[in-house]
Amino acid sequence: MEQANLTDHVHFEESEVARSALFESERLFSQLLCLSRNQSYGPASDAGSDAMLTVLAGEAAFQIGKRRARLKQWGAVLVPAGADVTVKNASADPLVVLMVTAPPPAG
Helix, strand or coil: CCCCCHHHHCCCCCCCCEEEEEEECCCCEEEEEEECCCCEEEEECCCCCEEEEEEEECEEEEEECCEEEEEECCCEEEECCCCCEEEEECCCCCEEEEEEEECCCCC
16 A cells, blocks of 8 residues: 655745655556745646646635636645646645646656
């Protein structure tokens, strides 16, 4: 059984969003996205994978296609395959997002 302590994967970088892979299998991929103040991730998309993004800490502004949502800790969004997603840190506090995709992104 694989296991992970998510806090071991939380780190921040000044110049870019810090990304840390958690689990990878033939059918699933997961990683933590750690965003400092004023950082954003995306737009990103994968034609063959759905994704679920869950806010573990902080507050995030999501744009999925033309729709927008602002979520705090424990909020989650579904990103359908092929949709563009952008995540922005929506507060002065650090943002930690768990991203799970299935199947794993191509390439």
